[in-house]
Amino acid sequence: MTAAQVRHAGRLSVAPMMDWTDRHCRYFHRLMSRHALLYTEMVTAPAVIHGDRDRLLGFDPTEHPVALQLGGSDPVQLAEAARIAVDYGYDEINLNCGCPSDRVQSGSFGAILMENAPLVAQCVAAMKQAVPVPVTVKCRIGVDDQDPHEILPDFLARVSAVGIDHFIIHARKAWLQGLSPKENRDIPPLDYDLVLEMNGLFPGLNLSINGGVNSLDEAIALLDNGLDGVMIGRAAYHTPSEILLDADERIFGQPAGRTAEDVVELMLPYIENHIAQGGRLGQVTRHMLGMFQGRPGARGWRRHLSENAHKDGAGPQVVLDALEYVTRLAA
Missing domain, CATH: 3.20.20.70 (Aldolase class I)
Incomplete structure (x- = not known):
């Protein structure tokens, strides 16, 4: 670059x-x-x-x-x-x-x-x-x-x-x-x-x-x-x-294209790879808690991740379950 x-x-x-x-x-x-x-x-x-x-x-x-x-x-x-x-x-x-x-x-x-x-x-x-x-x-x-x-x-x-x-x-x-x-x-x-x-x-x-x-x-x-x-x-x-x-x-005059939900879905392979290398889910999801701030379901999203991401065996499904708090209310 x-x-x-x-x-x-x-x-x-x-x-x-x-x-x-x-x-x-x-x-x-x-x-x-x-x-x-x-x-x-x-x-x-x-x-x-x-x-x-x-x-x-x-x-x-x-x-x-x-x-x-x-x-x-x-x-x-x-x-x-x-x-x-x-x-x-x-x-x-x-x-x-x-x-x-x-x-x-x-x-x-x-x-x-x-x-x-x-x-x-x-x-x-x-x-x-x-x-x-x-x-x-x-x-x-x-x-x-x-x-x-x-x-x-x-x-x-x-x-x-x-x-x-x-x-x-x-x-x-x-x-x-x-x-x-x-x-x-x-x-x-x-x-x-x-x-x-x-x-x-x-x-x-x-x-x-x-x-x-x-x-x-x-x-x-x-x-x-x-x-x-x-x-x-x-x-x-x-x-x-x-x-x-x-x-x-x-700011840059280029197409945006992605929604917050898209980004969460795109994080799943990254999370899976991180866990496969010995990492823990919470090391990644702690940065994602504010993703839906101000939207219906944001509190459920944060709470589910906060309560479950640290548990043994926690993986991408925890993120998908948390996402449902948002998508259910958006439907």
Whole structure:
């Protein structure tokens, strides 16, 4: 996949979310949108270098276009991890400069890197030199007492100077002192205007926005305002059919074609194969609970999966039985 194709896919992307956007989730999301860019959970560079690479990096070819998000602050480690990831076939490598968790702070990466733009520039320069695919940065508008109107343009200028031209900006500060990671997703106010201002200030950069986008209508409005891409996180996970089933048509101008019921049916062979390889049903279906959110029968669908997917011997029939709660009411 060319860099231009990956960039086009980034008009709409599903955010990297720890414990959520694993390979099963991404396969499920891909069945709803053929074109949106999907991101992995964040994986640390040392884990890629020293850990179980197949478990951490393996993915189904169906997931393309798919980007790996790396965490780290050592240019040599990040370059090596990026090389390894490209051998697995990832279409983009993204550096996390936005995660506010305690574990990330103790490792001197994630959102705390907003305080060290020169180091970020070194990291992405090393990654860019190491791999032929696009290297991108996901960042915040600032951390703690930083003034976003000062820090963000400085950060973008310093990091883009080494040849990085795509940034995904979470339009909130991260408060590393005083707020939990969960609170950091909601409490700091959104500042879309600042991100739009950066779009005017840096016309040569490809800027995507993240944070608080809950519908395709909102995404389209932001694209119409001149941004190059919109990244959606929790809404895409909790109400995937509302975000992803119409995305190909409304964002990419391509036919949609599939219904929520179609997608569930298409998941069955994947589930069967996963179980045949020693996996458990709940590892897949936990990502599917919100599929029929807002529709008659959605509660029955969720309840049946939640109560039965963890049981020994649970397989595709559990999913079909859960689907009946929806299809009976739709008939």
